[in-house]
Amino acid sequence: MIKIPPFVQSLKPYKAGLSIEQLAREKNLERIVKLASAENPLGPSPKAQAAIANAISGLHRYPDPSSYDLVHAIAKKYGVQPNHIICGHGADALLSYIVSAFTSEQNDIITSEGTFIGIYVATRKMGRNLVRVPMKNYEFDLDGILDAITDKTAMIYVANPNNPTGTLIKKQDFEAFMEQVPDHIMVILDEAYTAYATGNPDYPNGVTYDYDNMVVTRTFSKAYGLAGLRIGFAVGPDHVIEALYKVKLPFEPNNLAQVAAIAALDDEEFLQQTIDLNRKSLAMLYQCFEDNHLSYIRSSTNFILVIMDSEAEALEFASLCLDNGLIVRHVDTFGIPNGIRINSGTLDETRFAVDVISRVVHSMKRTSKTIVN
Numbered sequence: 001m002i003k004i005p006p007f008v009q010s011l012k013p014y015k016a017g018l019s020i021e022q023l024a025r026e027k028n029l030e031r032i033v034k035l036a037s038a039e040n041p042l043g044p045s046p047k048a049q050a051a052i053a054n055a056i057s058g059l060h061r062y063p064d065p066s067s068y069d070l071v072h073a074i075a076k077k078y079g080v081q082p083n084h085i086i087c088g089h090g091a092d093a094l095l096s097y098i099v100s101a102f103t104s105e106q107n108d109i110i111t112s113e114g115t116f117i118g119i120y121v122a123t124r125k126m127g128r129n130l131v132r133v134p135m136k137n138y139e140f141d142l143d144g145i146l147d148a149i150t151d152k153t154a155m156i157y158v159a160n161p162n163n164p165t166g167t168l169i170k171k172q173d174f175e176a177f178m179e180q181v182p183d184h185i186m187v188i189l190d191e192a193y194t195a196y197a198t199g200n201p202d203y204p205n206g207v208t209y210d211y212d213n214m215v216v217t218r219t220f221s222k223a224y225g226l227a228g229l230r231i232g233f234a235v236g237p238d239h240v241i242e243a244l245y246k247v248k249l250p251f252e253p254n255n256l257a258q259v260a261a262i263a264a265l266d267d268e269e270f271l272q273q274t275i276d277l278n279r280k281s282l283a284m285l286y287q288c289f290e291d292n293h294l295s296y297i298r299s300s301t302n303f304i305l306v307i308m309d310s311e312a313e314a315l316e317f318a319s320l321c322l323d324n325g326l327i328v329r330h331v332d333t334f335g336i337p338n339g340i341r342i343n344s345g346t347l348d349e350t351r352f353a354v355d356v357i358s359r360v361v362h363s364m365k366r367t368s369k370t371i372v373n
């Protein structure tokens, strides 16, 4: 009989947000809009689509394990040395590699409650002990994280901006935090939503630092619209990147992902359209939440966290939205059982969402209202 380690037995398979196809199979709806996975409503970057079409005839070849061309394109774009960059099968895969390369089963990894579920999965599947520090008003409590450091701590994970709260850690707070983290502890700074925050002068742009104990992760899944291709990259000191090359699967990212990412990096027009649309869509959603007395957190990303009074109310809200063709994300597994995450859409999708949300809230006859901000 095969023995499965207890930490693997206690895991649950990842439950992604419901897909449009799944909902269509379950319910007979005229229209379905999905604003549940923080994807780009404009689709993939057109330049990336063209690059993919061109590269298909080369699919009989294995990918370049060093992603040479992409690494050099990233290096040029962000002013980073090529040997400080590694590309992988999405930021998610890179998080797993970072955990496996720099921690052991005897170590603790500290993060916050109410942050990206991928880090919970990456640590638990390797039997690492995850310490989750409570949030402070839906933000990372950096002092609380520093207080939680022990002899066993090997790593700290910070997402900036954070998923699912959409909140941002300011430059001066982040720098003060880094000054206090002992230099034998690796800090992961996850910047999946960086494109939506870079316009903010308070935003600490992770790739501009050269801390010896920090690695920054980024993804092409969000603002570049390439979630289905699975591609991301990490930036860190050369010895950190070298270690990551030892644990990464050799032939990732795949050929199409590499060429698409190079083209996407060059697609400034698409990026700007994405950011402009996001701003407009979020403004419509804020207005909708205000009109319907829903509490929410101001976002530095492409989604907004709505805070319901209870988990039961969040479940009811999500379920009624589904009945009306709107897929939103209940973020209980992220550690916020009364939270609902809704991302920006096209203007038409957002109008649909506003209409559904208004009808749903009306039908719920909510009695009390939480005020968060």
Ligand SMILES: Cc1ncc(COP(=O)(O)O)c(C=O)c1O
Pocket: 038, 089, 090, 091, 092, 093, 116, 118, 159, 162, 163, 190, 192, 193, 218, 219, 220, 221, 227, 230, 231, 232
């Ligand atoms: C904070 C954060 N990090 C990483 C990821 C994963 O990105 P990828 O699609 O590149 O695996 C996500 C995706 O939702 C995210 O929200």
